[in-house]
Amino acid sequence: MKKHFGFYALLWAILLALFCLAVFLVRSVIPGYEIRYDAWFWIAFAFILAAFIGNLVCAYFAFKAKNLKKMFLNLPLITVSRAALIAMLIVGSGLMLIPNCPAWIAAIVCILLFAFNAVAVIKAVWAADTVNNVDEKIKANTSFIKRVTVDAECLISRARSDETRAACKAVYEAARYSDPTSDDALSLTEAKITVKMDELAEAVASDNAEAAGAAAQELKTLFDERAARCKSLK
Numbered sequence: 001m002k003k004h005f006g007f008y009a010l011l012w013a014i015l016l017a018l019f020c021l022a023v024f025l026v027r028s029v030i031p032g033y034e035i036r037y038d039a040w041f042w043i044a045f046a047f048i049l050a051a052f053i054g055n056l057v058c059a060y061f062a063f064k065a066k067n068l069k070k071m072f073l074n075l076p077l078i079t080v081s082r083a084a085l086i087a088m089l090i091v092g093s094g095l096m097l098i099p100n101c102p103a104w105i106a107a108i109v110c111i112l113l114f115a116f117n118a119v120a121v122i123k124a125v126w127a128a129d130t131v132n133n134v135d136e137k138i139k140a141n142t143s144f145i146k147r148v149t150v151d152a153e154c155l156i157s158r159a160r161s162d163e164t165r166a167a168c169k170a171v172y173e174a175a176r177y178s179d180p181t182s183d184d185a186l187s188l189t190e191a192k193i194t195v196k197m198d199e200l201a202e203a204v205a206s207d208n209a210e211a212a213g214a215a216a217q218e219l220k221t222l223f224d225e226r227a228a229r230c231k232s233l234k
Helices: 002-022 039-063 068-097 103-158 162-176 182-207 207-234
Strands: none
Touching: 002 039, 002 068, 039 068, 039 103, 068 103, 103 162, 103 182, 162 182, 162 207, 182 207
16 A cells, blocks of 8 residues: 555655746746735645645545555545645636735635635545444444354364264354344343354364254254344344
8 A cells, every 4th residue: 555655645746846846937827927926826825735735645544544445445535635636726826826916815715715625525534434434343243143154164174973063064054044243132142152152162072963963953042042133123
């Protein structure tokens, strides 16, 4: 991700340099008209520079994501900040070229535009955080069943007899087709399932077919109980 930000920062620096060259080295941008470096000019220039910096900061936070999914969620942050920069460039450049523009008018226009852009960026950040938090919550709420399913599948491969293997397969199928979403109201039932999974693991390790069958039967009953509770919560 840092490599992507490096390329973006290089492009950003080139664009900023080109803008500064156009403003300070090209004295006449319109035939017969010369830029006057008065108060309104410096107000507009300061806000344009702030928009440039804001765009780079947004890009940094977007590209610092640790995985592609989070970076994808942060892409609107770059898009919004880039649109804000373009808008500020257009408005600010226009204010620079207006002869004898009152400084207070330039300040009000730039402040209003900057505030509007800031709100848009904040909304983009909020939207990305909201989606990411929902994804994290879903992962947390489905982790129990995923873990139990994987544990049951591992026990199948460890079973040494057909009886214990059949018991583990029954538990695996029950876990596999269970409702993946968890809830605080299911904590007691899920705790019992965890205990019985430990008992099943011990039975498999000792190749105790009777104990494995008993644990598997109790686990199927607990999964049915969990399914009924899940249904009542919806």
